[in-house]
Amino acid sequence: MLLFCINGAIFAATPLRVVTELSPPHQTMQNGEVAGLSTALVKAVLTEAKLETQIEMYPWARSLRIARSRPNVLIYNMARTAQREAEFHWIGTVAAYHFGFVALSHRTDITIERLQDAKTLTIAVQRDDLSANFLMNNGFAIGQQLVLAADITESWQLLINGKVDLVIDDPAALADMAASLKLPQEYIRFVYAIPELAQQTWLAANIQTSAELVTRLKQAHHKVAATALYQQVMSSTYHPLQ
Numbered sequence: 245m246l247l248f249c250i251n252g253a254i255f256a257a258t259p260l261r262v263v264t265e266l267s268p269p270h271q272t273m274q275n276g277e278v279a280g281l282s283t284a285l286v287k288a289v290l291t292e293a294k295l296e297t298q299i300e301m302y303p304w305a306r307s308l309r310i311a312r313s314r315p316n317v318l319i320y321n322m323a324r325t326a327q328r329e330a331e332f333h334w335i336g337t338v339a340a341y342h343f344g345f346v347a348l349s350h351r352t353d354i355t356i357e358r359l360q361d362a363k364t365l366t367i368a369v370q371r372d373d374l375s376a377n378f379l380m381n382n383g384f385a386i387g388q389q390l391v392l393a394a395d396i397t398e399s400w401q402l403l404i405n406g407k408v409d410l411v412i413d414d415p416a417a418l419a420d421m422a423a424s425l426k427l428p429q430e431y432i433r434f435v436y437a438i439p440e441l442a443q444q445t446w447l448a449a450n451i452q453t454s455a456e457l458v459t460r461l462k463q464a465h466h467k468v469a470a471t472a473l474y475q476q477v478m479s480s481t482y483h484p485l486q
Contacts, residue, residue, distance in 0.1 A: 260457075262286065262299045262318040263307040265370075267396055268420035270321055270339050273301060281477045282321050285338040286447055288473060293464035303395040305371040315452035318461075321445035323374040332448035333458045336465030340478055343375055343441035345410045346403070346418065349433045354409060356436040363389055365409035368399035375412040375441060400425055410435070444478075 264271045270282040278299040290297065302310070311319035312331060321339045322332065345362060347354045356362055359382060367384070369376035371392045384390050391408050393399040400421060402408045413421060415434040422429045447465065449458055468474050 260297045260316050263310050265304040268424050282339040288468045289464045292467050293460050315450050317450045320447040322448045335447040335461045337444040338447050339445045341414045343412050344437035345435040346413050347435050367410045368393050368402040368408040
C-alpha cells in the first residue's frame with residue numbers, strides 16, 4: 245500500500261497503477277518497459293509528483309476497463325469525449341493526434357475524397373476506440389465496413405495480410421509503426437485525414453481516485469507543461485493535416 249504525504253498529512257491509498265496501450269511513437273515497448281513520447285511526459289509527471297509505479301501495457305479495451313473500474317488507476321492517451329467526461333478526472337494533455345485512413349501503397353485503387361467514400365471499403369478499428377465510435381456514429385457498421393481488433397498491432401496485421409483495406413492512424417506514427425512491424429516505410433501510405441478526429445489526448449484518472457492524489461497529479465502536470473520536454477513532445481506529435 246502506498247503512502248502519500250500532502251500538506252503535511254499522510255494517508256493510505258490503493259496502490260497507484262498506470263495503464264496504456266501500444267501506439268508508436270507515443271507508447272512503445274523497449275527492453276521490457278513501456279517507453280515512447282507520451283510515456284516520457286507521464287513519467288515526468290509521476291516524478292514531479294514524487295510517485296513511483298510501473299506502467300502496464302494492454303490492449304486498449306482492457307486498459308479502459310481497468311481504468312473505469314478501479315480507483316487510483318491512471319490511463320493515457322485518452323480522448324476526452326462527452327461520454328467519458330464524468331467517468332474520469334482529467335489530469336492533463338500528453339499527446340496530439342491527427343488521425344486518418346492508411347492503406348498499403350500498392351492499393352492504388354483506393355481513393356478517398358470524403359469520409360463516405362470509405363463505406364465501400366473494410367476498415368480495422370480497435371474495440372472501444374474513439375475512431376471506431378466515430379465511424380459507427382457516421383453510418384459505418386461492424387461486420388460490414390468495420391472489423392474489430394484488440395489493439396493497433398492486430399489492426400495493422402489485418403491490413404498487411406489483406407483482410408481489410410484500411411486502418412486508422414496518425415501520419416506522424418507511420419514510420420515508427422512500420423519499423424515495429426519490420427516493414428519498409430514506403431509499403432504504406434496515408435490516404436485521407438479525418439478532421440473530426442484531430443485532438444489532444446489526456447492522462448486521466450478513475451473517477452473514484454482520491455481528490456488529494458488528483459490535485460497532486462494536476463499540479464505536477466502543470467509544472468511539466470512548462471518544460472521544454474512537454475513542448476518538444478507535443479510539437480513532435482502534432483502535424484498539419486495531410
